[in-house]
Amino acid sequence: MITAVVFDIGETLVDDTREWGAWAAWLGVPPHTLSALVGAVTAVGRDNADALRLIRPGLDVAAERAAREAAGCGEQISESDLYPDVRPTLSELRARGLWVGAAGNQTVRAGELLRNLNLPVDAVATSGDWSVAKPDPRFYSQVSTWAQRLPHQILYVGDHLDNDVLAAQAAGLRTALIRRGPWGYLWSDERETAARADWRINDLLELPDLLTPVL
Structure with a gap:
């Protein structure tokens, strides 16, 4: 579950x-x-x-x-950088009782910027925070520890075949590949993705209803 x-x-x-x-x-x-x-x-x-x-x-x-x-040209993440489906999806998943987190291959600074946006999530972490990056299996071990869940109880959602689907699947997590960004579009129809990802989605708003039957 x-x-x-x-x-x-x-x-x-x-x-x-x-x-x-x-x-x-x-x-x-x-x-x-x-x-x-x-x-x-x-x-x-x-x-x-x-x-x-x-x-x-x-x-x-x-x-x-x-x-x-x-030089004052550093990394920036503001509300306008979020995809439009982000806040409503995160809010709906939490409303349905799921633990929700954001964790990816980003800098410590990116983590700080995301936390400043007060997203409707339980926690935010980055590879910079953890000193380990995807696809290293230790990243997903940390995800499990962080979320306080067994791997099979966690769905990892991302756009990258190797980092987000295959590595997470190998660590025992469930996976969803989203078709956006260059990686998501490039690999969304690959046979290996179809065989390994539990779901392929076009929009994050698909997730709450996809997950309802397995809760």
């Missing part, structure tokens, strides 16, 4: 357009150039940070992120 739903953050709850645009401006390239490179590395299964390194070879992403912060 699913008693907790945990959401990935980037391109699941948060539209990453602003952050990628900020990186493009920082590196001195047009936004469409960086978007194309993100798509290229995604298509071949590389980390999206590799798109930044194609522009500036050898880039230390953590150091560059710190430089952005120091």
Whole structure:
């Protein structure tokens, strides 16, 4: 029985357009150039940070992120960056008695920004907070400990095949893949996704009624 739903953050709850645009401006390239490179590395299964390194070879992403912060061009997440279905879905899931969390591969700063938005969730955490990132199995072990649930009682919702579906499934969690963002659209019709994800959804608002029969 699913008693907790945990959401990935980037391109699941948060539209990453602003952050990628900020990186493009920082590196001195047009936004469409960086978007194309993100798509290229995604298509071949590389980390999206590799798109930044194609522009500036050898880039230390953590150091560059710190430089952005120091220059007043740091990471920002505001209400306008949330997808429109986020607040109503989170609120409805909690109203139906589920424990709801947000946990993804983000910085400590991103976690702070999300908590400042007072989302209708029980908790927010990031890989920066936990010092372990998806698809490392320890990330999902931490999710289970954090939510105080057994793995099979948790549904993990995300847009990334390897990080959010296959890794969570291997750790014993139930999974849902959302078709949005470059990764979600790219992999939503892959055979492996269809075989492994419990659900494929187009909108987070589908979740409450999908979960009702299994509560």
